[in-house]
Amino acid sequence: MSADTVMLAADQAGCDRAAEILRAGGLVAFPTETVYGLGADACSDHAVARIFEAKDRPRFNPLIAHVEGAEMAARLVRWTDTADALAGAFWPGPLTLVLPLAEGAGVSSLVTAGLSSLAVRAPAHPVAQAVLGAFGGPVAAPSANRSGRISPTTAAHVRAGLWGRIEAIVDGGACGVGVESTIIDLTDRPTLLRPGGLPAEAIDAALGQPLARHRSDGTLTAPGQMQSHYAPGAAVRLNASAPRPGEVMLGFGRVDCDLNLSPSGDLTEAAANLFSHLHSLDATGRQIAVSPIPETGLGRAINDRLRRAAAPRG
Structure with missing residues (x-):
C-alpha cells in the first residue's frame, strides 16, 4: 500500500482540504488535545478498513468516532441523561463515552468491531474541531501510529510512522494533554474502561458517585485495552x-x-x-x-x- 502523503497547514484552507480528502475516502492525521488521530469517514467501510491497513491494526479492536459535540453524537448512539451531564461538564475534551449504537446510525461495523455499542468523543483541539466542522459527520480516528507503537503527539511522530501510507497530515503542533482520552462505558452502570487525559476523580465528582472499574475478561469493548500497546521498539x-x-x-x-x-x-x-x-x-x-x-x-x-x-x- 502506498499513498502520496502531503503536509497541510493548520489553517482553514488546510482543514477544508482535509475534509475533502475524508469525503473522498482518504486518511488524514490531525491533532487533538490528547494525541494525533488518524481520521477516516466513520460511515465508509472502505475508508475505515484503510485505517486498519495503514496502522497494521487488529480488526477486533474498536475505534472512537469523533464528533463536533453532543448533537452529532446523539444521532449515532442512544443518548442518556448521564451522557448529557458528562458531555455538558467535559465536552469538548479528553473524554470518550461508550453508548448503545442507535438504529440507523450508519456507522461502519468496522468502527464498532461488530459490537452493539459505539465510542464517541468531541475533541477540544481547535484544528480537530475545524476538520470535523468542515467534514460535517463522524470521523473514526484512532491514534495516528502503527498499531501497538508509541502514540504520536507531534506531526513529526506521525510522519515517521505513516508517511506514504496515508493521504495527509495536518500539522497543528504538539498536543497539550499528551495521553489518550479517558473512556467511560455508559451502556450500564458508569464504568471506567480506560484511564486517560481526564482524571477519574473529576468524573466521580460530576456523577456524584464513584465509577465502577472494568475487569477484563479478555474481550475488547473499547480502544486501548490490548495488553501490549503503546510500545517502543526497546524493552x-x-x-x-x-x-x-x-x-x-x-x-x-x-x-x-x-x-x-x-x-x-x-x-x-x-x-x-x-x-x-x-x-x-x-x-x-x-x-x-x-x-x-x-x-x-x-x-x-x-x-x-x-x-x-x-x-x-x-
Whole structure:
C-alpha cells in the first residue's frame, strides 16, 4: 500500500482540504488535545478498513468516532441523561463515552468491531474541531501510529510512522494533554474502561458517585485495552530507581535520568511529555528504565500506558 502523503497547514484552507480528502475516502492525521488521530469517514467501510491497513491494526479492536459535540453524537448512539451531564461538564475534551449504537446510525461495523455499542468523543483541539466542522459527520480516528507503537503527539511522530501510507497530515503542533482520552462505558452502570487525559476523580465528582472499574475478561469493548500497546521498539522496565548498564532512564521527580517527565513531579506535565520522551529514548536503541509514577490522578493514565508498553510482546 502506498499513498502520496502531503503536509497541510493548520489553517482553514488546510482543514477544508482535509475534509475533502475524508469525503473522498482518504486518511488524514490531525491533532487533538490528547494525541494525533488518524481520521477516516466513520460511515465508509472502505475508508475505515484503510485505517486498519495503514496502522497494521487488529480488526477486533474498536475505534472512537469523533464528533463536533453532543448533537452529532446523539444521532449515532442512544443518548442518556448521564451522557448529557458528562458531555455538558467535559465536552469538548479528553473524554470518550461508550453508548448503545442507535438504529440507523450508519456507522461502519468496522468502527464498532461488530459490537452493539459505539465510542464517541468531541475533541477540544481547535484544528480537530475545524476538520470535523468542515467534514460535517463522524470521523473514526484512532491514534495516528502503527498499531501497538508509541502514540504520536507531534506531526513529526506521525510522519515517521505513516508517511506514504496515508493521504495527509495536518500539522497543528504538539498536543497539550499528551495521553489518550479517558473512556467511560455508559451502556450500564458508569464504568471506567480506560484511564486517560481526564482524571477519574473529576468524573466521580460530576456523577456524584464513584465509577465502577472494568475487569477484563479478555474481550475488547473499547480502544486501548490490548495488553501490549503503546510500545517502543526497546524493552521497558518499570519502577526503576536507577538505570542498569545498557539502559536509558525516563525519570519523574528529582532523579538522575536521561529525560525527565516532570522534574517537579507535576503529573499533568508528565502526561504531556510521556509519548514524546518515549519516542526520543526509543531512538537511542537502548532499553528504557522508568521511574515510579504515583498511582493517582493522571498518574493512573500514565501508568496504564507504561504497563502496556512494558507488557510481553505477542
